[in-house]
Amino acid sequence: MIPLFILPLFHLLAGLLFIALPPARGPGWLNLAASTIGGGLAIAIAINPPPGDPLLFLDALNRPLLALFGILSITTAVFSVGFLPAEIASGRLKGWGLRLYHPLFQSLLASLSLALIANNLGLLWAAVEAATLSTILMIALSRTEAALKAAWRTFILGGVGIALALFGTILIYIAAQGVVGTGLAAMTWSALIQVAGELPPNLVSLAFVVLLIGYGTKAGLVPMQSWLPDAHAEGPTPIAAVLSGLMLTVALYALVRLKSITGAGSLPPGWPLVALGLASVLAAGLMLPKRGEIRRFFATSSVEQIGLAAVAFGLGGKTMALVGLLLAINHMIAKSAVFFILGRALQLHGRHPVQALAYRYPLMGWSLVLLIASLLGLPPFLGFAPKVTLVSGIAAHAPLLLIPLVAGLLLVAVALVTRLNETVFARPQTQEQLPALSHGWTLYGPLGIHIGLLVASGLSLGPLQSLLVAAAEVAR
Incomplete structure (x- = not known):
């Protein structure tokens, strides 16, 4: 049985080791090796969780998220191996920017893994703050004017969010110390839920x-989402994949x-939570047609996806909690893969x-068509069943909420299909x-x-169903 502290500690030590390595001596492969070991640790811990303590714990809610963290950390590291050579050749990543890329990558994984397994509110806050700082530095690695502006905006808005958190x-x-006394117990999830x-x-x-305002800023909920498009567009594409796939979900x-x-x-x-979620869905639908740059476009669509999950969690109950989990997982898997495609396509298109x-x-x-189909909630992908259940559940119990929800969903669908047609199916204007x-x-x-996971889980959750139902029981 692997102790919980091993996972964030391993990624942290790997990041420190990479600082001492020359950037041209294969750190991409070493980063892949470290991420694969760390991802394997995360999956092994999720399968066979050790006992918790006042600082770290694993229960039904964070077990599936930790397993997905392991998968995404491996696939993103694999993607980085092919992505970085073109960035280096073009001069977009060089010098200290190149030297710091892999240490910051491992630092970000260490912070996010710690946030997922934290059993202490203060430790969670510190982990999210560390992840924010790593993100800001990664956005600024290319040191272009646009990248520095994006990093500064993320710093300002992220700083306000983390201060409120x-x-x-x-x-x-x-509030808790009058009930459970002072000390760790007043900051511990497993103790607070009992009282x-x-x-x-x-x-x-x-x-x-x-x-809600503090962590909602990190989750990309409206109206605190304005840092998100710039962060996705100006930072290296792997950081965009981690932001959409992991950072937003950890905050939610x-x-x-x-x-x-x-x-x-x-x-x-x-x-x-429902109000901000609905506002996010509707606002994303209105903003998407105005997003010309493709990474900003898909970053804005993340606002809609996280908003849908927030609506489901806000409505409460076991069924809606399960819907929220499935929507969040669908977004984690699909959107990170979308940014894989965009990163390589932008390199190839100059x-x-x-x-x-x-x-x-x-x-x-x-592949992009299939991923967008899952984001739209089409069968046989994972996004289909939870989106249908959400709409039907709202229609049965709160029909007035259908007006902003359906309006936002339709606007987003039109924008995604239009952009998909331009990006994938429009014939080349030149040869x-x-x-x-x-x-x-x-x-x-x-x-x-990623696509295999979306299809397989869309057809049947299989052995994961009992785990996700138990997670929904915690999140209800």
């Missing part, structure tokens, strides 16, 4: 509102935990608009010969894993 964490501690109904209702409601996971311990407050925490993928790079183009895809296995291997 800290204030909300302090409020929870103040959630005894906490001062007004104070915990204020804490949740502050925390934190809000779900907080909802559970503040449910007895004077303001039911579910409805603010940073010009990506067009005619079905004619120029058919396997890449049709120029674009370069062949080098290191194709580093793209198509991860794509095969």
